[in-house]
Amino acid sequence: MLELYQFEMSHYSEKVRLILDYKGLEYRKIEVTPGIGQLELVRMSGQRQVPVLKDGSVVIADSTAIAEYLDKQYPDKPIIPGDPKLRGLCLILEQWADELIGLNARKCLVGAMGQDQSFRTAVLPAGTPDIFKTFVGSVPGDFFSFLGIGVGMGPDAIKAAQAAMKHDLASLCFILMKQPYLITDQPTLADFAVAGLTMYVKFPAGNYLNIPDALKGKGISGIADAGTFYPFFTWRDKLYSDYRKPLATTNTSTGSGPTSINIED
Ligand SMILES: N[C@@H](CCC(=O)N[C@@H](CS)C(=O)NCC(=O)O)C(=O)O
Structure with a gap:
């Protein structure tokens, strides 16, 4: 069976999970522990980031490389169009x-975590000591490495990211x-990339x-709850209900979180 080395909370992993579900491929998720667990990834794939896909003896790192491998190896329900123009558009949009x-x-997520302690607590990986949850800046790098960023991102960078996100969603x-769909009348890699990578926005x-229930359907205030972006989130909801496989078992994860995430304008 295919094995996906992942962080449940990783948006690049979510892009791959969407593709695997769309293609109807069975796979086993292997949750990597941020920090120490990434040593095994380095040994396996020569780099430390998730997602990594293992298909028998084949190991592929990087969500784009995984998508291309899956489309070649499992060509049913193709996600990369054959037509040259559509293929080019699809790959550009994905990138x-x-x-x-x-x-x-x-960056938007880090901004929201800085604003809202219950959100920060809900987002940080299981096992983060309570003492670190009060201030973003006091959480050791390993606990943030699941986001692929360092701590201490400045307010200007966060504001610029929010403005860019609003522009892109519009x-x-x-x-x-x-x-x-974004490229053809069927979902393509571009759709799965956009849907997966907007996970932190909403x-x-x-x-x-498998995240705290309090996070489900919640997102960055001013974006996730703005009527302007309703068509986008309605489109994404449909993509999920049509193709994403719900978790097999009842979600047993716990944790408290906010009903909305506040970001200062
Ligand atoms: N270009 C990579 C990006 C993957 C990535 O940024 N993964 C993050 C999680 S979302 C990660 O593994 N971060 C841990 C680290 O950088 O140490 C892809 O498309 O797969």
Whole structure:
């Protein structure tokens, strides 16, 4: 069976989980412990980041490389169009989502964590000592490494990321006004990248992720709850209900969290 080395809370891992579910591939999730658990990843794949896919003796790191491998190896329900123009558009949009949406979403999340202690507590990985949960800056780097960032991100960087995210979501809403998916009339890699990498902006509602219930359907205030972006989140909700497989068992994770996440404008 396919094995996905992942962090449940990783948006690049979520992009891959969406693709695996869309293709109807069975896989086993292997949760990597931030810090110490990444040593095994380095041994296995030569780098420390998740997601990493293991298919028998084949090991692939990086969500884009994994998507390309899956489409080649498991060609049913292709996610990369064959037509050259559509293929090019799909790959450009995917890279844009990975680079810009993904990085700005992380910054928005860090901003929200700085503003709201219950949100910070809910987002930090299980095992983070309580003493570290009070101030973002007092959490050791390992606990933040699951986000792929350091601590101490400045307010200007966070504000710029929020503005960029709003701009990008508005642009996506324009595309989705006229068509069901971003590139063709079927979901492609671009759709899964955008859907996965907006996870931190608004966590999907429903039993898809093993995260505290308090986070489900919640997101960055001013973005997740803004009517302007309703078409985008409605589109993403449909993608989830059509293709993402809910967790097999009842979510037993616990934790308290906010009903909204406040960010100062
Ligand atoms: N380009 C990579 C990015 C993966 C990435 O940033 N992973 C983060 C989790 S979302 C990670 O493993 N961070 C831990 C670290 O950098 O040590 C991909 O597309 O898979």
